[in-house]
Amino acid sequence: MSAEVDVATAGGAAPPERPDIVCEDLVRVFSTEGVEVQALQGLNLHVAAGDLVAVVGASGSGKSTLLTILSGLDRPTAGSAVVAGVDLLTMTNAQRTAYQRDVVGFVWQQTGRNLLPYLTAAENVALPLVVARRTRGTRARAARVAELLELMGVAEVHDRLPREMSGGQQQRVAIAAAVANSPRVLLADEPTGELDEETSAAVFEAIRHVNREVGVTTLIVTHDPAVAEHVRRTVQIRDGRTSTEVLRRSTVDEHGREHLVAEEFAVLDKVGRLQLPHGFVEALDLRDRVRLGLEEDHVSVWPDREEGR
Numbered sequence: 001m002s003a004e005v006d007v008a009t010a011g012g013a014a015p016p017e018r019p020d021i022v023c024e025d026l027v028r029v030f031s032t033e034g035v036e037v038q039a040l041q042g043l044n045l046h047v048a049a050g051d052l053v054a055v056v057g058a059s060g061s062g063k064s065t066l067l068t069i070l071s072g073l074d075r076p077t078a079g080s081a082v083v084a085g086v087d088l089l090t091m092t093n094a095q096r097t098a099y100q101r102d103v104v105g106f107v108w109q110q111t112g113r114n115l116l117p118y119l120t121a122a123e124n125v126a127l128p129l130v131v132a133r134r135t136r137g138t139r140a141r142a143a144r145v146a147e148l149l150e151l152m153g154v155a156e157v158h159d160r161l162p163r164e165m166s167g168g169q170q171q172r173v174a175i176a177a178a179v180a181n182s183p184r185v186l187l188a189d190e191p192t193g194e195l196d197e198e199t200s201a202a203v204f205e206a207i208r209h210v211n212r213e214v215g216v217t218t219l220i221v222t223h224d225p226a227v228a229e230h231v232r233r234t235v236q237i238r239d240g241r242t243s244t245e246v247l248r249r250s251t252v253d254e255h256g257r258e259h260l261v262a263e264e265f266a267v268l269d270k271v272g273r274l275q276l277p278h279g280f281v282e283a284l285d286l287r288d289r290v291r292l293g294l295e296e297d298h299v300s301v302w303p304d305r306e307e308g309r
């Protein structure tokens with residue numbers, strides 16, 4: 001795997017259609033007992049319709065805060081967040097209910113938070129359809145439920161209660177329930193966090209499958225490097241901002257062998273700020289101040305040290 005670093009304007013060239021997720025200068029400040037915590041400090045993120053993006057970052061970097069805002073459960077302090085054309089800062093409570101019912105689906109880390117324990121898999125998947133009153137008729141609903149369980153590879157648990165399923169099966173049923181109403185966006189917060197390696201891989205494959213088959217725009221927060229390595233785009237959050245992105249594409253060499261090439265990009269915001277990757281800062285012991293040079297087609301960064309000092 002080769003890795004090179006480049007600087008890309010956030011979002012790159014103008015997308016053909018409006019991205020499904022657009023966060024600009026997103027700020028979330030929590031105040032507890034007079035102490036302010038800036039969980040998000042001007043975060044910028046665009047996710048194109050149909051894309052599958054992993055969000056990674058150290059504990060406390062703001063990943064869950066971002067997801068909670070995007071799911072409509074929390075409001076940002078400032079900035080803008082627009083999902084599938086819905087402005088999350090200005091929406092009313094009624095719009096919020098419709099947003100959570102029709103526009104976004106979510107899967108949480110805790111398997112117990114995703115499914116009602118006293119309903120079977122089929123009843124859990126049918127519930128959003130009943131609430132939204134979209135799929136009319138018992139037979140049409142049953143067919144949709146069966147189709148979704150089949151799509152997620154868990155048709156065999158149709159009549160089982162969550163406690164009668166494995167953790168991986170529960171998460172796959174949860175994905176089926178999350179996409180039952182054909183939301184534009186699927187949000188998943190550490191959906192494989194409570195699972196072993198093999199089960200995680202199966203659940204992640206189910207997410208990829210649903211993203212491909214249904215075309216739902218998918219944002220997945222994860223600590224799991226194995227997950228992050230299998231998506232085309234990984235966004236790194238540092239200190240409440242998007243700092244770097246890794247884009248992966250496959251290339252075929254002269255012998256016809258397929259290779260995955262990963263390129264790391266620093267994210268440049270609207271006012272020209274970027275965060276240098278940790279590895280670069282450490283390798284050159286960059287501190288406090290750096291020298292910049294504008295070349296014909298790139299910008300150079302040097303440590304602020306006199307030669308031989």
Ligand SMILES: Nc1ncnc2c1ncn2[C@@H]1O[C@H](COP(=O)(O)OP(=O)(O)OP(=O)(O)O)[C@@H](O)[C@H]1O
Nearest residue numbers: 030032037039057058059060061062063064065066
């Ligand atoms: N409700 C809250 N009240 C006060 N501070 C909060 C609240 N929620 C989050 N924070 C703080 O905001 C910062 C970002 O938290 P967040 O949970 O978004 O991070 P995270 O990247 O998801 O971390 P983890 O990977 O550990 O879940 C942390 O410093 C956290 O303590």
